[in-house]
Amino acid sequence: MVEKQAKLPVMEAFYTIQGEGHFSGNSAYFIRLGGCDVGCVWCDVKESWEAGKWPEQSVEEIVGNVLKSPTRLSVITGGEPLMYDLNELTSALRFSGLQTNVETSGAHPLSGDWDWICFSPKKFMKPRAEFYEVADELKVVVYNKSDFKWAEEHAARVKPDCLLYLQPEWDKSESMLPEIISYVKDNPQWKISLQTHKFMNIP
Numbered sequence: 001m002v003e004k005q006a007k008l009p010v011m012e013a014f015y016t017i018q019g020e021g022h023f024s025g026n027s028a029y030f031i032r033l034g035g036c037d038v039g040c041v042w043c044d045v046k047e048s049w050e051a052g053k054w055p056e057q058s059v060e061e062i063v064g065n066v067l068k069s070p071t072r073l074s075v076i077t078g079g080e081p082l083m084y085d086l087n088e089l090t091s092a093l094r095f096s097g098l099q100t101n102v103e104t105s106g107a108h109p110l111s112g113d114w115d116w117i118c119f120s121p122k123k124f125m126k127p128r129a130e131f132y133e134v135a136d137e138l139k140v141v142v143y144n145k146s147d148f149k150w151a152e153e154h155a156a157r158v159k160p161d162c163l164l165y166l167q168p169e170w171d172k173s174e175s176m177l178p179e180i181i182s183y184v185k186d187n188p189q190w191k192i193s194l195q196t197h198k199f200m201n202i203p
C-alpha cells in the first residue's frame with residue numbers, strides 16, 4: 001500500500017533572519033502556510049488568511065527546498081500553521097536534521113514534534129489550554145495599554161521556565177514602545193521583542 005502524502009498550502013518559503021523573540025538574529029528558513037481564521041485586526045499578513053489562494057506542496061517538496069539553504073533552523077508560520085496536522089511535516093524536517101520551531105496563536109489543536117513553540121495568544125480567538133503546557137516562549141503583541149493586564153493573565157498560566165516577551169504592534173510602536181520599556185523595567189520577568197526584520201528591510 002502506498003501511503004498518501006500530506007499536502008500543505010504554502011504561501012511563501014524563504015531564507016532569512018528570525019526577526020522576533022528568543023531566536024531573533026539567527027538565520028532561519030521560514031515556511032509560511034496559507035489559511036487563518038483568527039482574524040486579528042492588526043495582522044501584518046492578512047493576505048495569508050485564505051488557504052485556497054496558495055499552491056499545495058508535498059512535505060517532500062517543502063523539506064527539499066529548506067535543505068537548499070545552509071541553515072539547520074526551520075520556522076513554520078502562517079497564517080495559522082496549526083490549522084493543519086503537522087506531524088508528517090515535522091517528522092520529515094527532523095529526519096533531515098532540521099530544528100523545528102513554530103509560530104502559533106494556539107487557537108487550533110497542537111500537532112507536530114516541535115523543538116520550540118512560540119505561543120502568541122490572541123484576543124480574537126481563545127487559545128486552547130494545551131498551549132500553556134508546551135509553550136517555550138509567550139509572545140504577546142501590545143496594541144494598547146489594556147494588553148499588559150491581558151499578557152499577565154496568560155503569563156500566569158504558562159510553565160515557570162517559559163520565556164515572556166512583549167512585542168509592540170508595528171503600527172502602534174511609536175505610542176506603545178515607551179509604555180513597554182517602562183513596563184519591562186518595572187516587571188523584569190518580561191523581555192522586549194521587536195520585529196527586527198522590518199528594521200532590516202528583509203522578509
Ligand SMILES: C[S@@+](CC[C@H](N)C(=O)[O-])C[C@H]1O[C@@H](n2cnc3c(N)ncnc32)[C@H](O)[C@@H]1O
Pocket residue numbers: 036042043044045077078079080081103104105119120139141167168169170171195
Ligand atoms: C503573522 S503571525 C503567524 C503565526 C500565527 N498565526 C500567530 O499569530 O502566532 C506571526 C507573528 O507575528 C505577530 N504579529 C502579527 N501581526 C503583527 C503586528 N502588526 N505587529 C506585531 N506583531 C505582529 C503575531 O503575533 C505572531 O507572533
Ligand SMILES: Nc1nc2[nH]cc(C(=O)O)c2c(=O)[nH]1
Pocket residue numbers: 016017018019020077078103197202203
Ligand atoms: N524575519 C522574520 N522573522 C519572523 N518571525 C516571525 C515571523 C512570522 O511572520 O511568523 C517572521 C517573519 O515574517 N520574518
Ligand code: SF4
Pocket residue numbers: 036037038039040043044045046048078079080105122
Ligand atoms: S493568528 Fe496570526 S496569522 Fe492569524 S490573523 Fe492573527 S496574527 Fe495574523
Ligand SMILES: [Mg+2]
Pocket residue numbers: 044045
Ligand atoms: Mg511576520
